[in-house]
Amino acid sequence: MQLLNTTTTPFGPPSDFHEAFAALYPRLVSYALRYGATYPEDIAQEAFVILMQREVPVEHPTAFLYGTVRTLALTERRPMKNKNLSLEVVVEQGRAAEADEQLLNAEVRERMRTLSPTFREALWLFVVEGLSIKEISDVLAIPEATVKTRIHRAKAQLRDLLNPSGGIHVLA
Amino acid sequence: MSWLDPARIDESAEDRALREELRGLLGGPTPNFFQATVTPELVTLAEELRKEAQRRRNTSRRKPSWMLMAAALPFALVLTGLGAWGIHQKQRADVLAQDLARQDNEHRQQLVAVSDQLKNERQAKEELVRVIQKEDPKAFRRFGKELVIPVDRNAIPAAANTQQVKGQ
Numbered sequence: 001m002q003l004l005n006t007t008t009t010p011f012g013p014p015s016d017f018h019e020a021f022a023a024l025y026p027r028l029v030s031y032a033l034r035y036g037a038t039y040p041e042d043i044a045q046e047a048f049v050i051l052m053q054r055e056v057p058v059e060h061p062t063a064f065l066y067g068t069v070r071t072l073a074l075t076e077r078r079p080m081k082n083k084n085l086s087l088e089v090v091v092e093q094g095r096a097a098e099a100d101e102q103l104l105n106a107e108v109r110e111r112m113r114t115l116s117p118t119f120r121e122a123l124w125l126f127v128v129e130g131l132s133i134k135e136i137s138d139v140l141a142i143p144e145a146t147v148k149t150r151i152h153r154a155k156a157q158l159r160d161l162l163n164p165s166g167g168i169h170v171l172a
Numbered sequence: 173m174s175w176l177d178p179a180r181i182d183e184s185a186e187d188r189a190l191r192e193e194l195r196g197l198l199g200g201p202t203p204n205f206f207q208a209t210v211t212p213e214l215v216t217l218a219e220e221l222r223k224e225a226q227r228r229r230n231t232s233r234r235k236p237s238w239m240l241m242a243a244a245l246p247f248a249l250v251l252t253g254l255g256a257w258g259i260h261q262k263q264r265a266d267v268l269a270q271d272l273a274r275q276d277n278e279h280r281q282q283l284v285a286v287s288d289q290l291k292n293e294r295q296a297k298e299e300l301v302r303v304i305q306k307e308d309p310k311a312f313r314r315f316g317k318e319l320v321i322p323v324d325r326n327a328i329p330a331a332a333n334t335q336q337v338k339g340q
Contacts, residue, residue, distance in 0.1 A: 023208030052225035
């Protein structure tokens with residue numbers, strides 16, 4: 001078992017960590033906002049601390065951060081776990097639109113909103129956040145094949161939107 | 173390899189092409205994931221978080237392994253004792269079962285031997301009956317099928333404390 005050196009970070013030397021933090025922190029805040037977090041900055045910072053607190057390094061630190069932010073944001077939204085709320089309901093009640101406005105222009109926002117929440121989440125992570133299929137499967141805790149299916153279905157929905165009169169598209 | 177290098181995620185060309193296609197379908201330009209401006213404020217915050225993680229790592233109480241071992245010791249002893257007792261009982265049961273099987277085997281052998289002896293004696297008796305029937309059919313008829321051995325009365329010594337009855 002490889003233990004994390006105290007002088008290095010999950011992203012490598014401190015300089016790389018600073019670059020990673022500068023790039024990821026605003027995005028993680030925005031991602032927490034999508035799930036309706038009241039204190040998205042705190043959640044993003046806590047995710048970084050949890051990542052660096054680990055003695056055993058994670059394989060995909062970026063995916064770990066997104067997954068932790070998602071969990072913390074949903075936990076904050078659902079303090080009473082026995083309420084058994086649907087995750088999609090929670091996401092819809094979040095401030096996703098507000099988060100979208102910070103990153104995307106109006107045209108992209110409109111097209112993203114036409115998608116179902118499940119597909120939109122996978123598409124967001126893949127296209128906007130730039131995560132790989134493997135990383136998204138880690139974040140959402142679902143198989144890679146399911147991630148691919150969701151992305152391809154999102155693509156099909158987008159094509160339907162662009163070509164409402166019909167046409168043939170193939171689901172890969 | 174820096175974490176900012178796109179190759180870090182080890183994506184296939186197919187996935188990259190899919191991302192570009194989806195960007196095209198979405199219309200407007202999406203922000204570049206790998207562009208970041210490192211400001212002094214962000215660096216300060218990053219360092220604070222790193223120190224906080226370090227502080228938590230140092231202060232997190234780890235349960236020493238010897239405490240876990242000490243807690244588990246009574247259970248281990250009980251389990252070991254039960255196991256040893258069980259093994260002992262099993263060995264005893266095996267020995268008793270073997271003993272019982274041996275006794276059963278001996279009894280069967282004795283039964284076979286007695287059966288053979290009985291069979292031989294029955295055959296000898298039948299043979300004797302046949303011989304007597306052949307030698308003295310009259311006596312055999314008079315006494316029926318009972319075995320009667322002719323007795324030489326003179327050869328029998330007078331029994332002590334007995335009385336002779338007439339006609340006998």
